[in-house]
Amino acid sequence: MSDLSAFSLDGKRIAVTGANTGIGQGIAAAIARAGGTVIGIGRSAMDETARLVEAEGASFLSAKADIADSGAAVSLLNELMAFAPLDGLVNNAGIIRRADAIDFTEDDWDDVMDVNLRSMFFLCQAYGRKCIEMKRPGRIVNIASLLSFQGGIRVASYTASKHGVLGITRLLANEWAASGINVNAIAPGYIETNNTEALRNDPGRSKAILERIPAGRWGVSDDIGDAAVFLLARASNYMHGVILPVDGGWLAR
């Protein structure tokens, strides 16, 4: 008989930012399948995710915050930690803006950096600080991107922010591994969510992307959810500072 307990999240409380849709929703559902309780942090209603999580027999709690406001997001995280410590934090919320580099506006720069990098870092800081204060182990999974490794096109602030997610994930792993906090990231490939709707609606780009993916299909949110469970569970105890591509082979090509 196989022992899957190393992949179990039984009794664990995991917060996921942006859990109402897309990859965040896939991660929430996967945590629930692994036996964990999900705390969804975001600005939109999370009823659909609550239903998915509860259908797995797990508990769901939703906590409201606009993650563009790092101060508000951090206050909420501190309240959650004071209520009952979190065993893990998944920084998934993210946005993208598309424009040619020569036309890129400061607003499109700032808006993306605020959500994807600034709040991501200060949520990690607040979570890590509490874990260290309480002498508790912790798990952080950040959602990076193929554009943590590649340049992309027409997405200047997104590429900058996701390169930043890679660097910060490694930096925090270096500082906190000895305190029992695992900090890792997932770099999703092309996943069918709102984030990639514009690409999928562009027949030229959509065909070119699909032809380049060795697996021959776009990814789905569950592909990322299952990898997140691995990075939140005992199975990855000795992993620190890894940026794990889940990309159908894109980066291998």
Ligand SMILES: NC(=O)c1ccc[n+]([C@@H]2O[C@H](COP(=O)([O-])OP(=O)(O)OC[C@H]3O[C@@H](n4cnc5c(N)ncnc54)[C@H](OP(=O)(O)O)[C@@H]3O)[C@@H](O)[C@H]2O)c1
């Ligand atoms: N899809 C892909 O191919 C792909 C590839 C690589 C990396 N990623 C990354 O994966 C993560 C999830 O993206 P996705 O593809 O699932 O996109 P999505 O469907 O657009 O979901 C983005 C999530 O972030 C939340 N969010 C954005 N701004 C927020 C704010 N100010 N406050 C609170 N929540 C906010 C959204 O909430 P609302 O619904 O309220 O806006 C939503 O829950 C992002 O970090 C993205 O960069 C995606």
